[in-house]
Amino acid sequence: MLIQILLISAVLVLMVFFLRNHGTTRTAAGVKIGFVLFILFGVLAVLQPDALTSIADAVGVGRGTDLLLYGLVVAFAFAMVNTYLRFKELELRHARLARAIAVQSAEPPALDDKVQEPGAGQDENQDKDEGTNVPTAS
Amino acid sequence: MSDYDDVWLIVPVYNEAQVIREVVQNARLTFPNIVCVDDGSRDASVSEIRQSGAHLVRHPVNLGQGASLQTGIEYARTQPGAKYFVTFDADGQHRVEDVVRMIDRLRKEPVDILVGTRFHGDTSHIPWIKRLVLKTVVALSPRTRRLKLTDAHNGLRAFNKTVADGLDITINGMGHASEIIAIIDRKSWRVAEEKVTIIYTEYSMAKGQSLINGVNILFDSALRGSRR
Numbered sequence: 022m023l024i025q026i027l028l029i030s031a032v033l034v035l036m037v038f039f040l041r042n043h044g045t046t047r048t049a050a051g052v053k054i055g056f057v058l059f060i061l062f063g064v065l066a067v068l069q070p071d072a073l074t075s076i077a078d079a080v081g082v083g084r085g086t087d088l089l090l091y092g093l094v095v096a097f098a099f100a101m102v103n104t105y106l107r108f109k110e111l112e113l114r115h116a117r118l119a120r121a122i123a124v125q126s127a128e129p130p131a132l133d134d135k136v137q138e139p140g141a142g143q144d145e146n147q148d149k150d151e152g153t154n155v156p157t158a159s
Numbered sequence: 160m161s162d163y164d165d166v167w168l169i170v171p172v173y174n175e176a177q178v179i180r181e182v183v184q185n186a187r188l189t190f191p192n193i194v195c196v197d198d199g200s201r202d203a204s205v206s207e208i209r210q211s212g213a214h215l216v217r218h219p220v221n222l223g224q225g226a227s228l229q230t231g232i233e234y235a236r237t238q239p240g241a242k243y244f245v246t247f248d249a250d251g252q253h254r255v256e257d258v259v260r261m262i263d264r265l266r267k268e269p270v271d272i273l274v275g276t277r278f279h280g281d282t283s284h285i286p287w288i289k290r291l292v293l294k295t296v297v298a299l300s301p302r303t304r305r306l307k308l309t310d311a312h313n314g315l316r317a318f319n320k321t322v323a324d325g326l327d328i329t330i331n332g333m334g335h336a337s338e339i340i341a342i343i344d345r346k347s348w349r350v351a352e353e354k355v356t357i358i359y360t361e362y363s364m365a366k367g368q369s370l371i372n373g374v375n376i377l378f379d380s381a382l383r384g385s386r387r
Contacts, residue, residue: 116226116331119218123196124234128215 023081028091035099043106052103059096063089165242166262168193169231170213171224175249176203178362182251183211189255192241194234196227225335229328236323244323248314252363257355261317264353271348272322274308275315275355284359300337302344308352312336315355322348332375 042048066073066089073085082088168186172179172195183193193213197205199221208215216234218227228246235241243265245258253275261273277285277293285293293312297303303311316339318326325346330338343350 112331113329115220116222116229119220119222120226120230120233123216123218123230126217127194127234128209128217130212130214131209 023079024088024091025081027080028095032095032098035095036102039099039102039106043103055099059092062092163190163259163262164192165240166190166192166245167235167238167241167243168245168247168258169228169235170195170247170249171198171227171231172196172200172204172208172249173198173221173224173227174200174202174204176200176207178251179204179249180207180211182249183208183213186247186255186258187212189259190245192235192238194231195249196231196234198222198224198227223331223335224333225328225338226331228335229326232323232326232328236320241323242320243317244319245317246314248363250363251360252358253315254356254358257315257353258317261315261353261355264351265317265319268351269349270351272316272318272343272350273353274310274350275313276308276310276352277313277355277357278309279352279354285357286359300340303340306340306344306350308340308350310352311340313355313357317353318348334375 039048066085070085073088077083077085077088080088082091168190170179170183170193175182179195183195186193193211195208195211195213195215197208197215197217199218205215205217214234216230218230231246232244235244243262245261247253247258257275261275264270265273282290293310297309297311300311314336322343325348326339326342328335328338328342
């Protein structure tokens, strides 16, 4: 069936294109144009159900509504991928911002620390004291 | 003065108050320079780190282990005299003597990065389900096999300044292990494996990443590559 070839190749081509070119101005514009075309397609489908049905017949789908459903599924999937990629980008920027703050306000160890080092036994004792404190603190 | 003044241990910390101080103090007997990256812990981890003698870098919000490693690396690589870097887990499952061996090897051999592996020699101490999953991960990754790595998800890695300067981990979560392998491959760094022993304690088993998280890792890795 023609529709199967059309749908599968559309998905594959768009997927590859998306993953390669996401984030460029051109892709962003392409997504918007695609969105407008999809809306127009929706309006046409409502206004001219017969036209939709004849397109559906031409590509081998039984009814116009089925064609509409297929189109919707594909569009939805791409909207999801788009959102996912956008979130990933935001996450990375967010991480870089947080990292800059973290590194700026880093705390080097206390200065008297070197003196403490030989007396590891002292630390052990402190450990035990802290150990009893931890459960009550949390 | 220690022989390991030019080495920095990078320890990502997330809710490890129970063990972190002991782990750091134990490691500091050999390695004076340790940076703990607190990833927005909700328990007493921060005060424990302050008392441990490690440098403390705090994420204002929780970001994930990959992000913590990158933060620690960025902090450590700007420190004067830093030449070698080690990623080290906070839960006490890595052994300091393994790190010593890795650093000594990095100094002697023409290698940029050493990755720990659990799969050389006796593997009976590894829980079988972990073994199965880790082996499957390796089998599924052509890149890992090409680089002749047997345990891509080992948290213990030692590397030189070239690698520290070039690493830019963008996967905040657990998928960073595969990403590091991908970066090694892309930048053609010389990589080798070092046999290490993972200490599976009850604590580290409970804290370790759950196997179901592998799904997240696979998904992240599959959709990666869009930013380059």
